[in-house]
Amino acid sequence: MKIQPIKFLPVIILLGIGIAFAFGLRNDPSKLASTMINKPWPDFTLERVIADQPAFSREDLHGKISLVNVFGSWCAACVQEHPMLMRLANREGVIIYGIDWRDTAEAGSAWLEKYGNPYRKVGLDANSRLAIDLGVTGAPETFLVDKNAQIRFKVVGPIDEKIWTEQLKPMIQLLQNET
Amino acid sequence: MKNQLTVILAILLFFGTAGFSFAVKPGEQLSDPKLEQRARTISKGLRCVVCQNQSIDDSDAELAGDMRKLVRERILAGDSDQQVKDFMVERYGNFVLMKPPLAVNTLGLWLSPVLFILIGVGLFWHVSRRKPQTKKPIDTDETEHRLEEVLNKMKKN
Known part of the structure; x- marks a missing residue:
């Protein structure tokens, strides 16, 4: 019997589709590639969350490496992430600023009162103005900002031990050697 | 109604x-x-x-x-x-x-429908071009020869 290569075409096509799916379905669609990496932090003005503390502003980012964390009192994953942020701020000496996103100052400050405040400064972004400028799609999201207020890296979702030791910590060490 | x-x-x-x-x-x-x-x-x-x-x-x-x-x-x-x-x-x-706009990384997305249509047209052309098989007239000499072979084998057994 003569083998006709054309008869194998459906099998080959099916295999191709299968392979494409095997790789494609592993991508998490909620994790968008950020277009903001290596761009300067946008200008913004935020309102106060904590009554007796000035709001987080762009000047705070100059001259130091910092993390900027997007959170909200409505955000369940932020509660999960919170102990990690507390540890980074208190024991690893990381400077963290907070953007209280789509929230009210009352709810935001009450939340920080309840779970502890890892942020050097906090600002309220009630109408997503800064969040949209940053390309934020959900909370928590954390930006790594260098000494020149440039965004260098973004973590979508909670920071865990693995992300801290394998990604953030080495990157912060690298950035410290930059001028 | x-x-x-x-x-x-x-x-x-x-x-x-x-x-x-x-x-x-x-x-x-x-x-x-x-x-x-x-x-x-x-x-x-x-x-x-x-x-x-x-x-x-x-x-x-x-x-x-x-x-x-x-x-x-x-x-x-x-x-x-x-x-x-x-x-x-x-x-x-x-x-x-x-x-999505037409760009290098979306080329596959935009061109794959055209590719699939081309494959379909190619298959259709291939199948419709195939001539209906005409049956060969039976070669009596060859048939007899093969029959003899089989009969001989059976006799040996």
Whole structure:
């Protein structure tokens, strides 16, 4: 019997589709590639969350490496992430600023009162103005900002031990050697 | 007959409204109907980044609402439709467009339908070109020769 290569075409096509799916379905669609990496932090003005503390502003980012964390009192994953942020701020000496996103100052400050405040400064972004400028799609999201207020890296979702030791910590060490 | 008509009318009305549903709140709308129409058209082309299969015009997500407001603000500030879209693309990437632009990394997406049509046409051509097999007349000499062989084998056994 003569083998006709054309008869194998459906099998080959099916295999191709299968392979494409095997790789494609592993991508998490909620994790968008950020277009903001290596761009300067946008200008913004935020309102106060904590009554007796000035709001987080762009000047705070100059001259130091910092993390900027997007959170909200409505955000369940932020509660999960919170102990990690507390540890980074208190024991690893990381400077963290907070953007209280789509929230009210009352709810935001009450939340920080309840779970502890890892942020050097906090600002309220009630109408997503800064969040949209940053390309934020959900909370928590954390930006790594260098000494020149440039965004260098973004973590979508909670920071865990693995992300801290394998990604953030080495990157912060690298950035410290930059001028 | 009259009852049937009522049922059909009810069904049409029910499904007809689906086409008109949108998430724009009355307070969000611009007072100028022309500008509002532009905002609606732009919003329909922008993806809600929370619920990714809806446009921000359809989506009830809070972030989509904030993005709709921002689209209207940009329009009021005098941006063209393209400038508003570029504003969002700058922040969220091409993904934010419901219809991805033709670029190097979307080439496969745009060309694969053409490729599949070509494969289909090729297959059709290949199959239809094939001539119906004409049966060869039986070669009596050969048949007899083979019959003899078989018979000989049987005899040996």
